[in-house]
Amino acid sequence: MGKNTCFLIIVILAMFKTMGQVEEQVLDSVSEKMIIIAGDSLVQSSIALEEAYVFGKLKFSSYDEKLRYYILRRKTHKVYPYAKLAAERLVELNDSLAKITKTRKRKKYTKKVQKYIEEEFSEELKKLTRTEGQILVKLIYRQTGSTAFDLVKDLRNGWRAFWYNTTAKLFKISIKEEFHPDLVEEDYLIEDILQRAFASGKLERQETVLDYNYDELYNKWRKPTKKRDVHQQKNQ
Numbered sequence: 001m002g003k004n005t006c007f008l009i010i011v012i013l014a015m016f017k018t019m020g021q022v023e024e025q026v027l028d029s030v031s032e033k034m035i036i037i038a039g040d041s042l043v044q045s046s047i048a049l050e051e052a053y054v055f056g057k058l059k060f061s062s063y064d065e066k067l068r069y070y071i072l073r074r075k076t077h078k079v080y081p082y083a084k085l086a087a088e089r090l091v092e093l094n095d096s097l098a099k100i101t102k103t104r105k106r107k108k109y110t111k112k113v114q115k116y117i118e119e120e121f122s123e124e125l126k127k128l129t130r131t132e133g134q135i136l137v138k139l140i141y142r143q144t145g146s147t148a149f150d151l152v153k154d155l156r157n158g159w160r161a162f163w164y165n166t167t168a169k170l171f172k173i174s175i176k177e178e179f180h181p182d183l184v185e186e187d188y189l190i191e192d193i194l195q196r197a198f199a200s201g202k203l204e205r206q207e208t209v210l211d212y213n214y215d216e217l218y219n220k221w222r223k224p225t226k227k228r229d230v231h232q233q234k235n236q
Helices: 004-015 063-098 101-125 130-144 149-154 158-170 187-202 213-223 224-233
Strands: 032-039 040-047
Touching: 063 101, 063 130, 063 187, 130 149, 130 187, 149 158, 187 213
Parallel strands: none
Antiparallel strands: 032 040
């Protein structure tokens, strides 16, 4: 990835990093519920389970299609943690900035955060390829509901967003790119890769802020249409 493009991603992540950490509170996985049956009170222990998908075996129509999927999977696994971090830091940053009323102090705080994350992530992000950078931009939209362009524009200013977008185009990366798995097949493949990785524990799940259903996506992109079925029957 080019130096300018790498700096762009660093700036985006820099806006999301906070200097403090909130200690997590461990909660019991088993909750007790009181149920009234015919006037009697019963204590029921239940375990709240997350929604899970049962995945079929991957099938490909050609070697090239298979190769494309596995290359995309490797790149998606690599950049997803950065998109997940971006969503987490966005919430934290907004919470922190909401407590700072003076403009000068807000700018000072943002610069401090930027310097911190540049030192933490710059070397790793420099290793990203152009395609990995573009996937990262898409996943940032998946996790935050905003394009990288809009995040820079909102947290810095419109001129910087324009400049970064123009620079990114030199490296064939658009920071205005969105994520639409219901309309773009590659975006669906990325979503499929993520869901399988979540289920297998290879990636830590973070729900998207976008409104779409994976089952419906699978039915659209993976299940054969009637037209395809007829075509296959004629060739038999």
